[in-house]
Amino acid sequence: MTGSEFEPVIGLEIHVQLATKTKMFCGCALSFGEPPNTLTCPVCLGLPGTLPRANAQAIHFGLMIGLALGSELAPRSIFHRKNYFYPDLPKGYQISQYDEPLCRGGHLGDVRIHRVHLEEDAAKLIHAGSSGRIHGSDASVVDFNRGGTPLAEIVTEPDVRSAAQAREWLTLLRTTLRQLGVSDVNMEEGSLRCDANISIRPVGATELGTKTELKNMNSFRFIERGINAEIARQEALLRAGDHVVQETLHFDPRTEAITSLRSKEEAHDYRYFPEPDLVPVATSEAMLAAARDALPELPAAREERLQELGVSAASARQLAWRTELGDYFEAALRSDGAEAQPLANWVCNELVARVGEEDPNASKVRPEALAKLVALVGSKAVTVGNAKLVLDRLVTEGGDPAQIVETEGLAAMSGGEDALDPIVDAALAANADAAEKIKGGNMKAIGAIIGHVMRETKGRADGAEVTRIVRAKLGV
Amino acid sequence: MTATELTTLTAAGAAEAIRRGDCSAAEVFDAYRAAAAADDLNAYLWVADEAPQEPSGDRPLGGVPLAVKDLFCTEGVPSQAGSKILEGYRPPYTASVVARLAAAGAPLLGKTNQDEFAMGSSNENSAFGPVLNPWDRARVPGGSSGGSAAAVAGGSAPWALGTDTGGSIRQPAALCGIVGLKPTYGTVSRYGMIAFASSLDQAGPLTRDVTDAALLLRHMVGQDDRDSTSIGFPGEIARPSARSLEGIRLGVPEELTAEGMGIDAGVLETFNATLRVAEGLGATIHTCRLPHAPHALSAYYVLAPAEASSNLARYDGVRYGARVENGGLVGMYTKTRSQGFGTEVKRRIMLGTYSLSSGYYDAYYGRAQRVRTKIADDFRAAFAEFDFVVTPTAPSVAFELGAKTADPLAMYLNDYCTVPMSLAGIPAISIPNGLSEGLPTGFQLAGPAFSENRILESAYALEQAIGFRNLAPVAAREVTP
Amino acid sequence: MIDREQVLHVARLARLELSDEEVGRMSEELSHVLGHIEKIGELDLAGVPPTTHVVEVSNALRPDVVAPSLPREVALRSAPVVAEHGFLVPSPQADAVDE
Ligand SMILES: [Mg+2]
């Protein structure tokens, strides 16, 4: 094997906390950092005698996800019990879906979806350190606030081939889910969690290698790093003539170490069986119609529509997949006389350069202000260079671009050639050697002339106009 | 009226006495409270201290108090399902059906002893000791609702709630000489009933006569939003009044009643005598077939333990109940559960875990679910021809304490005639139909889903014709000088 | 039919601890019961659908409306061991090795 090249084969399992008002099987409100054990009831504490009742909104969100991913929606799906003992699981089983999930198949971008199913989240286990109450041994405290939060589990086919692709694809998924409004999709807060099934095989091989399951990657950065670390670990094993053991692994983002997790239940014998306390979900026409009606425009469709509006392919992609950027752009586009492509350029290049990853809608630059600025540039009322200065001001202070142009005296020079003529003459006189070079065919030297004019006019001159006048005067 | 006179009335009789003003609801409550407190059958695990503050004499159930099987959750009142693992557990909520009955005017009198988590047919599996049969204290009252049956038969409760998973209302009713009805699955809410086997468990009345069963059931049924499998009852449960069985076709399934099926001769004798009574009332008797009934017990002993093994996983020493520390987490789980559960419960958890475990699911659970389908089909076919299927309720009269504890399979065979109806989810009643060896026997009448009213009418007609005394001799003796 | 080894495996899955004597007895009793149960293996059940529910209900969904939760002291009231407003348990990590 030594010396051969390996190809990673990666499948992702994503748990998404749904943004319902209440838990999956009881009426407790979802938790947003409330004090421990203040959002529980007999049902989500698993008290004897209690029974679950499925949240209609969670089913609705599940169907929306299925539609957005192009899945086949099951006319009938059922819940199963997944049995194992763990303190974060109050009933000793998790209600999940097994062989009859809500959605099957579909794809997002070039990654195929295997299935989407609904289940309930586990509670939170907080390490309590050594406690005097339990002699000398480590203890944990269980907080059931999160227990029972509705989850959609999205499982992909093993179509991902690199850590970078995994990260990129998850970004697409997050955007899609955010746009659907079905989840907060916040990895740091745990509303989007990703596990990866990773194997490697010699390039060209069709058989799959032994896979490991990497858990607990709670940020996009860690996902990329974790997957890369696991690929490296597997490669090292194979190159050393060793083999990969099928197991569940934990990635520690601090040390980047990968450690084996002992199984929660011996040999993972979850003893799945149909949940007798719940009845089948029969997806009715009305439920389907409601899910369809609730679907917003998804990134792929938006990308197409923006291109039809005249936005370039690259900008359309950026605006469609960064929802907030797209929303900002479309708000700006609603201003009078706004033109799509120049506006898209300003949003995607100049604005993004200044606000970075932040939501432009939350910046001080109002969409209509940017539209106005772009219009000022278009009408040559302000030069591109000065418009960038105006945008700097808008980012720090906000306000009306026309007013900034006026109070700062940044308006393009009026009077056209008559006004510029003497200034160009002066510039040519002051840069005689540059003028000679231009006459000799070296157009690069014109920079010195334009620079001089700009200094004199505080940037208010139109560079193209200056070039035209220079050329005319020097006869080139 | 004296306390003894009050406690020998049927519940409907007591409600009528209250309504007429012969006595007050508080007097009836106090008479039963005293009888329950003095109970020496070990039928009660908890008895109310005092009559409810709010009189409910004007409500439909007249304020006649109700004994409730331990496994129904009752807010602030011990609800232990007969298990040490829940010893002293007081839930923060009340089961839907108990709340419904209290609202209808049947206040909580006490919590009755039962087999641990309803697993058993003799009440010997209670962590709080066995219940004695009021007809013969050396004998079992049946189970798992043995405390409820013994209290009603013994005169310390006018009526009681039980639960039936494979016969746990009908069999103790038969062994104690009272009426027990298992309704159609889904008609009574399971919310707040500590689960044994979710797809089979159903609450029902244990009463001294058929009229009381109808009256109690009327206020038990109803859809409940907290139970997804709850469907309620179409229409209302009526007070039965039939005197004849004219035109009724009774099917006697060969598979459950043939000689050599392990049914005692004395039990078959009263069964056949009841068939003759039925004929006398105008019914026609036919042999019918339930080809898969002989496999019902097998399917049941796969499905019920499997569901139970999962339902009982929540008893882990974390949120409620007993806990035994033993080093780490697994040690705590294991010690807590091993010491908290009794032998039979552990046996069924083992059986259920095994049949669900990897590699065995298809052979056990999957097949049992298919057998269940066939059994329901058998009944559908039978009801296309006959109004009811009738059998002896239990294969024997009450047996002696300890007689079957050493042989689990022999104990399981007690449910031979009751389990098929449970698997099919259909209603069935057991009424007392005579004595064998001086002990009561039961007659089971099963009908299609939601046929409770027709079952009660026919059972009433039979009851009137049979004329069985509705109290065990000890209790009855007290009023007969 | 179910030997000591299997009994021990199933007991571990079910978080039950059995004494040596109990293992023997359980193996015997369960084998006896399973011997009876296995008669369903003789039935021809090809094409027969499984029954999970005898009631033919579907959905029974709950509107997404918040209901009051329990006060924390009520939620914790029945817990055997409570600390820091939560249910105290031996740490699962400590077990990982000997499991
Ligand atoms: Mg999952």
Ligand SMILES: [Zn+2]
């Ligand atoms: Zn809750």
